Amino acid sequence: MEKLVEIIAKLSLEIGRMEESAKEQFNFNELTLTQMNYLETINNLHNPNLTELAAEMKLTKPTVKVAIDKLIEKDFITRVKSDEDRRSAHLHLTVKGKVINHMHDFAHKQMAELITGKLDQSEVKLIEMLFEKVFSKQ
Amino acid sequence: MEKLVEIIAKLSLEIGRMEESAKEQFNFNELTLTQMNYLETINNLHNPNLTELAAEMKLTKPTVKVAIDKLIEKDFITRVKSDEDRRSAHLHLTVKGKVINHMHDFAHKQMAELITGKLDQSEVKLIEMLFEKVFSKQ
DNA sequence: ATTATTTGTTAGAATATACTAACTATATTT
DNA sequence: AAATATAGTTAGTATATTCTAACAAATAAT
Numbered sequence: 001m002e003k004l005v006e007i008i009a010k011l012s013l014e015i016g017r018m019e020e021s022a023k024e025q026f027n028f029n030e031l032t033l034t035q036m037n038y039l040e041t042i043n044n045l046h047n048p049n050l051t052e053l054a055a056e057m058k059l060t061k062p063t064v065k066v067a068i069d070k071l072i073e074k075d076f077i078t079r080v081k082s083d084e085d086r087r088s089a090h091l092h093l094t095v096k097g098k099v100i101n102h103m104h105d106f107a108h109k110q111m112a113e114l115i116t117g118k119l120d121q122s123e124v125k126l127i128e129m130l131f132e133k134v135f136s137k138q
Numbered sequence: 139m140e141k142l143v144e145i146i147a148k149l150s151l152e153i154g155r156m157e158e159s160a161k162e163q164f165n166f167n168e169l170t171l172t173q174m175n176y177l178e179t180i181n182n183l184h185n186p187n188l189t190e191l192a193a194e195m196k197l198t199k200p201t202v203k204v205a206i207d208k209l210i211e212k213d214f215i216t217r218v219k220s221d222e223d224r225r226s227a228h229l230h231l232t233v234k235g236k237v238i239n240h241m242h243d244f245a246h247k248q249m250a251e252l253i254t255g256k257l258d259q260s261e262v263k264l265i266e267m268l269f270e271k272v273f274s275k276q
Numbered sequence: 277a278t279t280a281t282t283t284g285t286t287a288g289a290a291t292a293t294a295c296t297a298a299c300t301a302t303a304t305t306t
Numbered sequence: 307a308a309a310t311a312t313a314g315t316t317a318g319t320a321t322a323t324t325c326t327a328a329c330a331a332a333t334a335a336t
Contacts, residue, residue, distance in 0.1 A: 001250060004262060007269045008246045008253075012153050015146070032323085033171055034293070051313060063294050065315065070292085087302045087313040108146045112139060115146075118272045124142060127268055131145045134256045170293080172323070189283060201324050203285065208322085225283040225332045 014114070018107035026103045030074065038067055039076060039093065039100050047090040049082070071097075152252070156245035164241045168212065176205055177214060177231065177238050185228040187220070209235075 028036065041056055042048060048056065054064040068091065071077045076097035079089040093100075116124055166174065179194055180186060186194065192202040206229065209215045214235035217227040231238075254262055 001254065003266050004250045004253060005243070005246050007266060007273075008153070008249045009242065010273055011149065011269070012157075012242070012246060012249075015150050015153075019150075032292070033175060034323095037171060049313075050315095059293090060295065061314070062296085062316080067293075082313095085303075085313075089314085104147065104150070105143070108143050108150060111146045111150075112142045115142060115272050116139060118274070119268060123268055123271070126264065128141050128145060130257060130261055130265055131149070133261070134253050135145075135148055136256070170322070172293095187283075188285095197323090198325065199284070200286080200326085205323075223283075223333075227284085 011111075015107060015111055018110045019104065022103045022106040022110075025106065026099055028099070028103070031076070035067070035071060035076075036100070038064075038071060039097055042077060042091050042097075043093060043100060047080070047092050049088045049090050051088075053091060149249075153245060153249055156248045157242065160241045160244040160248075163244065164237055166237070166241070169214070173205065173209060173214075174238070176202075176209060177235055180215060180229050180235075181231060181238060185218070185230050187226045187228055189226075191229060 023036075031039070038053075038057075041053060045052060045056060050061055050064055050068065053068075054061045057064065068077065068079075072079065075094055078092050078094055080092050082088040082090060115127065119127070161174075169177070176191075176195075179191060183190060183194060188199055188202055188206065191206075192199045195202065206215065206217075210217065213232055216230050216232055218230050220226040220228060253265065257265070
């Protein structure tokens with residue numbers, strides 16, 4: 001168990017570093033850490049409305065409104081009016097905003113390459129099988 | 139390779155979620171995302187001086203100075219005067235500041251528990267061996 | 277010894293991030 | 307139909323985050 005925790009710590013640190021370097025690669029310097037966090041959360045929630053986003057981030061609606069307006073201004077997200085509820089709108093990432101996903105993909109690919117570079121095919125297969133079991137339902 | 143990348147993405151997402159929930163557990167609400175980032179970076183650099191910290195974070199020294207002063211005020215870090223260079227001081231996390239490490243540990247332990255809950259002992263051993271190989275030098 | 281460089285600081289200003297209070301428009305409940 | 311609740315907005319304010327410019331003190335280079 002000790003050893004496993006240590007491995008996860010290393011894995012986490014390494015992926016974190018790769019995400020950092022990917023961020024530089026993708027020239028996301030236009031955004032602050034907080035703004036990046038908004039994009040991440042919108043992405044994770046799959047097009048939330050303002051109320052849902054504020055709840056998830058534990059911020060007030062006016063706070064989120066202001067932040068969102070700036071990100072719309074900068075063309076990272078758009079507001080899409082809801083059909084069910086005419087008061088509401090859903091937040092979508094634009095093509096530009098979706099680049100955060102490419103950024104993640106880039107980091108994950110780098111990590112995958114570190115693994116395939118150190119292990120042979122059968123060992124990689126083994127890792128895949130083991131983690132499929134870890135992530136399986138029930 | 140495709141499958142491996144997917145697994146790393148899931149792993150990364152899951153660890154991220156656990157870090158998030160750990161953050162709530164540890165009541166780090168006193169700090170902003172940016173301030174948390176300062177603590178993380180100081181921790182990673184092992185007691186940098188102001189110049190090193192500013193360089194790493196790609197911010198100006200006055201910016202970092204202001205941020206550091208607030209974190210010292212709140213008792214998350216301390217300044218320790220350098221012996222080699224009397225102009226300089228090194229930044230250390232206080233006991234309070236070091237809680238970010240417990241936070242990481244907590245998240246990593248949770249992930250380890252997810253794994254040990256889904257796999258039997260021999261499979262866990264296998265994962266440990268495989269990742270030791272991945273993280274081995276050359 | 278003088279000059280140049282480096283470390284950290286102060287002051288002042290612009291923008292970002294967050295809040296409360298008060299409001300409009302639409303939906304839901306009674 | 308009237309009252310209540312919900313989604314989003316606006317205005318005003320406080321604090322956080324960042325910058326440039328200018329400086330003192332210590333160190334390094336000439």
